Structures are given as C-alpha cells and as structure tokens.
Amino acid sequence: MAGKIPQSFIDDLLNRTDIVELIDSRVHLKKAGKNYQACCPFHNEKSPSFSVSPEKQFYHCFGCGAHGNAIGFMMEYDGLNFPDAVGELANLHGLTVPNDQPFHSQGPAPSADHYQLMEWATRYFQNQLKTAPQAIDYLKGRGLTGEIVKQFAIGYAPGGWDGLRQTLVRSAATEAQLIELGMLIGRDGGGSYDRFRDRIMFPIRDRRGRVIGFGGRVLGDGTPKYLNSPETPIFHKGKELFGLYQVKERHRTPARILIVEGYMDVVALAQFGVDYAVASLGTSTTADHMHLLFRTTSEVVCCYDGDNAGREAAWRALENALPGLQDGKDLRFVFLPQEHDPDSFIREYGRGAFEQKLDDAQSYADFLFERLTRDLNLSGEAGQNELANKAIALIRRVPEGFNRESLLTKLSVQLRWGENEKRLREIFHRQEQEAQQTATTHKNSGKIKLTLIRRAIALIVQHPQQAALLPSLPDVLKSLKEPGIEVLLSLLTQLHNNPMSTGQLLEHWRDTREGRALAQLAMLDEVAVGDNIQQELEDVCDRLLDLYLQQRLDSLLQKNQMSLEEKQELQFLLTEYKRSTK
Known part of the structure; x- marks a missing residue:
C-alpha cells in the first residue's frame, strides 16, 4: 500500500x-x-x-x-x-480515489482525515469570530466587508489556551493528529494546548481548495505579528501560496498574478477588485513558488517595499525565477513608497492608481542590471569583466530562447561591447563548458558497476513484461550468497503472470532504499546486448543457477566429513555442473 x-x-x-x-x-x-x-x-x-x-x-x-x-x-x-x-x-480520468480507512463525517474520530480536521478547525474559528466584538471591530477598522471575510473564510482564535482543543479532541488519536497538524502544541508532561490564541485566522488552502494550514494575525501589539502553521505532513510553506486557490477560482487562466508580502494585502486587494494577488507564507518567494506561478500565468509581478529589505526579497525572487523565464513568460517588479504597503496604497489612491503602478512595473532585466552594476566601476576593464562574469552566470540559468538572447544583448550594451560581442560569447561558452565538465565528472563518479545480479535486475526492471513470462526460479536461489538476490526474486514474484510497465513496477518500491537503486538501474544504457530480451533474461537466470551450483559445490567440497545425503547431493551437483559447462 x-x-x-x-x-x-x-x-x-x-x-x-x-x-x-x-x-x-x-x-x-x-x-x-x-x-x-x-x-x-x-x-x-x-x-x-x-x-x-x-x-x-x-x-x-x-x-x-x-x-x-x-x-x-x-x-x-x-x-x-x-x-x-x-x-x-x-x-x-474521472476516477475517485478510494480510501481504505474512510473518515467519519459527523465529528472527530480516531480515523479522521487530516484535511477534514483542518476544515473543522476553520469552521470553529469562523464561529468564534461571530461572538468576538473586538475581532470584528479590528476587521472593520481595516476596512474589510463581511462579504470578503466570508470569501476568505477568515475567523478568530479566542484568547484561551484550549478552546480548539476542547471542541475538536474526542480521543488521544485525534489529539495526536492535531499536534501533528500544528494546531495544538504538546506539553512535555502530556496533554496539549492551542497554538493560535487571540488572533485573526486566515485559512491557507492548497490548489484543490483544502485547508492545509493557517496564518494568525495578532490583534494588538503582541509578537510575533503573524504566526504561521509549522511544517506538517500536508503543509509545506515553501511550496504553497496564500490566495492562489481563490485566484484560480475567479480566473481560469489569469493574465497576471501579483505577489505581495502579507495575508491582509491579498484580502484588501481582492476587496478593491484586484483579485489576482497571492502571498508567500512567511518565507522568501521560492523557486517552487515561481515554478507554480509560471505554470498558472504568463506574467508575474512582485510588489515589495522600497527599502533594503524589500529589494533583497525582490532579488531572491528574481534569482529563483530565472529558470522559469521561458519565452512568453515575464517577470516585473514594483517597489512601493516606504510609508505604504499594497493595503494602505490602494485604500489611499484607489484601484486605478495601484494597477497603473503594476502596468509601469520595472522589467526583470532592468532590475537585474541595476542590481549587478551597483558599486561597480564600468569605465575600467576589471569592473566590466566582473559584470560580464556575474551576469552570464545568471543569464545561463534562463532557458535558451528570446529571453536569454535579449539579456545577452542588454549586457553587451551595458558593457559597451556592441562591436565586440564575440568576447561576450566566449565568456558564455567557457562557463558552459566548465559546467558541462563538472556535470560529466559527477555523472562518471556515480557510475554503477554491473555485477551479474545487478544486470539481471536491470533487465527485469527495464523489460518487466518479458520478465513476467519467465518460469518460476528454484527456491534454492534464496540461499545464493550474492547481494541483491532477495530483491531480484521479489521482483520476479511480483511480475509472475502479472505483466506491468517499468513505471508501475517501480511504484511498488516507492520511498524505499531498494526503490532508489532500482530507479537507477532502470535508467542504465546498454544493459541488453541484443534484441532478443526474452533469451537474455533466460540466459541470465541460467547463469544465476550456475553460480548457485558453484557456490554449493565449493561449500560441500570444503567439508571434512559429509553425510550420506550430502554425498548424494555432491554427486548430483557435479553431474549438473559438468552438464552446464559443456
């Protein structure tokens, strides 16, 4: 399973x-x-x-x-x-995933599903908001309407230590699940207490709309200002974006997605009609975030504060975005005045002024060269060479195509090397060759030495449908003293009269040490020496039997005294061995 x-x-x-x-x-x-x-x-x-x-x-x-x-x-x-x-x-394929241990829908139980528990927690926080005037006043003070609060399922975690715990925990198993999900914190001496207390609660949904975590905003001046769910089996903040589910609900193929820094920014912008904003979850914008966004839209705009921290965050986002900048994909940057965030800016100046800033956003190329040329003296050859090497190292990360060529052209202009672009290309190709040599060295260092067993396993994994036609091997092979024989026999047992593809076969070994080794063998070239795979599989099985015969013969011949049965076995093995070596 x-x-x-x-x-x-x-x-x-x-x-x-x-x-x-x-x-x-x-x-x-x-x-x-x-x-x-x-x-x-x-x-x-x-x-x-x-x-x-x-x-x-x-x-x-x-x-x-x-x-x-x-x-x-x-x-x-x-x-x-x-x-x-x-x-x-x-x-x-229009299929529903079956579940061997279905959860109960009427209330928490030991078999309750993680996602169902998080949905119950969301409803609990929503219900608590209805009877919390201080939380309602806070949201109204931030200019949020009841409609937008409902749209994002915003709630409130009361100030007590065990409100959520008392509501959801009905068994030790459920309590353990809620601790695992980061909703409760376990005590050293046993028991638990609520992680989120006296906070506005923002449910974080995955791409299928399921609640996987929460962001909690403190009402007063307490710290931390925002408290996020920890990493859990269903929540990985480096891979998720707050608001992306809502964006995709409203726009099947959004023309633009805006990255902002806070939950409240996303909600406030949505209320003003800018309903295509997302926020990272207390982390920098990661490569996974950028990969996800470029799969969803053709234009990503990053909106940060104009201070040093904002520009550093923008630079990290740019570095992570470079491999995703295929032709047709664009990345732009907006830096707001230091006294404003997106929430305050759109409230003061309105949607039109805010979206005009997005339309006028700085291109990623301009931002890249602005950053790289900072503190460099380009009038001298040393500064020019430093810029060339640093820029090319980044440009090489952009996929081959128009975007890469545009960056190289822009770099040539920055260096004033327009008439000597050949020099630029030489640096580019030198870095490419160095990277390829490093990759080749690394690949060769990890080359697998093909023993008889490994070759047999590689043939089976690469040609499982032919391996399924092999007759059952004798049980004596279990005692063959060769590393990997257990895996080989297990593979053949799996395949016996049950042909499947390599992909299906390896799925049975997912997340195992053996599975990783099998995947490597599945990729090896030149394992088969001819076109008759069935004959090669039979030949390798015969060689395994010969190896067993040799090992058993050696074992018997080393004995000083043999029983009658062992003498008879030795005679039989000698006969078989002579026959197999003819």
Whole structure:
C-alpha cells in the first residue's frame, strides 16, 4: 500500500495514464527514436537530455538525474505530495480515489482525515469570530466587508489556551493528529494546548481548495505579528501560496498574478477588485513558488517595499525565477513608497492608481542590471569583466530562447561591447563548458558497476513484461550468497503472470532504499546486448543457477566429513555442473 490508497488503484491509474501525453501537455516533447525528448523542466540546459519512454512509462534526465513515472512527474513538476498527485491523475480520468480507512463525517474520530480536521478547525474559528466584538471591530477598522471575510473564510482564535482543543479532541488519536497538524502544541508532561490564541485566522488552502494550514494575525501589539502553521505532513510553506486557490477560482487562466508580502494585502486587494494577488507564507518567494506561478500565468509581478529589505526579497525572487523565464513568460517588479504597503496604497489612491503602478512595473532585466552594476566601476576593464562574469552566470540559468538572447544583448550594451560581442560569447561558452565538465565528472563518479545480479535486475526492471513470462526460479536461489538476490526474486514474484510497465513496477518500491537503486538501474544504457530480451533474461537466470551450483559445490567440497545425503547431493551437483559447462 501507498499510504491509505490501495496499491491496486495506483496500478490501474498508471495503466490508464500515457506518460508521454501527460508530460507533453506541460513540456513540449519531440520524437527521438523509440523515445521522446525535451530540454529538462527541472534544470537549465542548452541541449535536450530529458527522455520519456512510452514503453517503460518512465522519464529520466541524463543531465540532472530526475526520473520517475507519471505520479512522480506530477509530484516533481506540479509540486504535489503523493496523495495529491494521485488525486490529480484520478481527476484526469474521472476516477475517485478510494480510501481504505474512510473518515467519519459527523465529528472527530480516531480515523479522521487530516484535511477534514483542518476544515473543522476553520469552521470553529469562523464561529468564534461571530461572538468576538473586538475581532470584528479590528476587521472593520481595516476596512474589510463581511462579504470578503466570508470569501476568505477568515475567523478568530479566542484568547484561551484550549478552546480548539476542547471542541475538536474526542480521543488521544485525534489529539495526536492535531499536534501533528500544528494546531495544538504538546506539553512535555502530556496533554496539549492551542497554538493560535487571540488572533485573526486566515485559512491557507492548497490548489484543490483544502485547508492545509493557517496564518494568525495578532490583534494588538503582541509578537510575533503573524504566526504561521509549522511544517506538517500536508503543509509545506515553501511550496504553497496564500490566495492562489481563490485566484484560480475567479480566473481560469489569469493574465497576471501579483505577489505581495502579507495575508491582509491579498484580502484588501481582492476587496478593491484586484483579485489576482497571492502571498508567500512567511518565507522568501521560492523557486517552487515561481515554478507554480509560471505554470498558472504568463506574467508575474512582485510588489515589495522600497527599502533594503524589500529589494533583497525582490532579488531572491528574481534569482529563483530565472529558470522559469521561458519565452512568453515575464517577470516585473514594483517597489512601493516606504510609508505604504499594497493595503494602505490602494485604500489611499484607489484601484486605478495601484494597477497603473503594476502596468509601469520595472522589467526583470532592468532590475537585474541595476542590481549587478551597483558599486561597480564600468569605465575600467576589471569592473566590466566582473559584470560580464556575474551576469552570464545568471543569464545561463534562463532557458535558451528570446529571453536569454535579449539579456545577452542588454549586457553587451551595458558593457559597451556592441562591436565586440564575440568576447561576450566566449565568456558564455567557457562557463558552459566548465559546467558541462563538472556535470560529466559527477555523472562518471556515480557510475554503477554491473555485477551479474545487478544486470539481471536491470533487465527485469527495464523489460518487466518479458520478465513476467519467465518460469518460476528454484527456491534454492534464496540461499545464493550474492547481494541483491532477495530483491531480484521479489521482483520476479511480483511480475509472475502479472505483466506491468517499468513505471508501475517501480511504484511498488516507492520511498524505499531498494526503490532508489532500482530507479537507477532502470535508467542504465546498454544493459541488453541484443534484441532478443526474452533469451537474455533466460540466459541470465541460467547463469544465476550456475553460480548457485558453484557456490554449493565449493561449500560441500570444503567439508571434512559429509553425510550420506550430502554425498548424494555432491554427486548430483557435479553431474549438473559438468552438464552446464559443456
């Protein structure tokens, strides 16, 4: 089983999914022999090293090592956890994910689902807001209407220590779940208490609309001003954005998404009609955030304070966004006056003035060179070379295409090297070659030495449908003294009369030490020496039996005394060994 989802359902889901079709819907693939290829979506590269095998239902990047089946691709490309990736694939096929341990809908119970508990917590906070005049006055003072409060399911956590605990905890198992979800904090001596107290509560939803965490804003002058849910099994703040679910509810394909710094900014902007804003969750804007946003829209605008902290946050966002700046994708920056945040600016000047600032936002290229040329003396060769090297190191992270060429042209203008652009290209290619040499060295250092067992496992993993036709191997092979024999026999048992693809087979070994090794073997080239895979599999099985015969013979011959049964066995083995070596 993979969590609570039946393995049989996962097998069927992978069987229904064409990995080429799935990946091609996100990354344009080109036919290359019997496989398909593209530039890898997980790292920046000049020539395609990302390969997708329709036969294996498996993808692999020969550059960065990324690999997996359809579920693995959804997890890595869409930034989903395992259950969500299965859920997304199931939705594509119109299927409902079954659950071996369904939760009760009438109230908390030991089997209650994480997401259901978070939904109950949301309702609890909403109900508490209705009877908390100080919280209502605070929200009204911030200019929020009842409609926008309801739209974002904003609530209130009362000031006591166990309001949520008393309401939701009905068993030790539920209490443990709420601690795991970061809603309660466990006491050293046992028991627990509420994490969020006397705070305005903002539910954080994932892309499917499920509550996965909370942001709590203190009412008074207490600290911290904002308290976020900790990392939990369902909440990873570096991968989630507050308000993205609401943006996608209102705009099927948003033309622009605005990144701001706070929950209240998102809510206030939405109230004024700027309903395409999101906020990071107490972290810098990460590479995962940028990857997610560029999958959703073609233009991302980052709105920060104009002080040093705001500009540093903008620079980190730019660095993380560079690999996603494919042609047709744009990134821009707005820096507000230091006395304003988006909430206060739009209230003072209105939606029109705010959106005009967005329209006039600084391009990522201008911001990049403004930052790089700061403190550099470009009148001298030393400063020019420093700018060239620093800029090219960043430009190389941008995918090959118009955006990259535009940056190189702009760099040439900055350096006044217009008539000597060849010099710029030489620096670019030198850095490229150095990076490729480093990658090649790293790849060669991790090369797998193919033993007989590893070659056998590689053949089985790469050609599981042919391996399923092999006859059952003798039980004596279990005693073969070779590393990996248990895995090999387990694979053959799995496949016996149950043919499946490489992607399906490896799914059974997900999150295991053996699974990672199997994935490496699935990617090896030149394992088979001919076209007759069935014959090669049979030959390798025969060699394993020969190896067992040799080991058993050696073991018996080393004995000083043998029983009658052992002598008979020795005679039999000698006969078999002579026959096998003819």
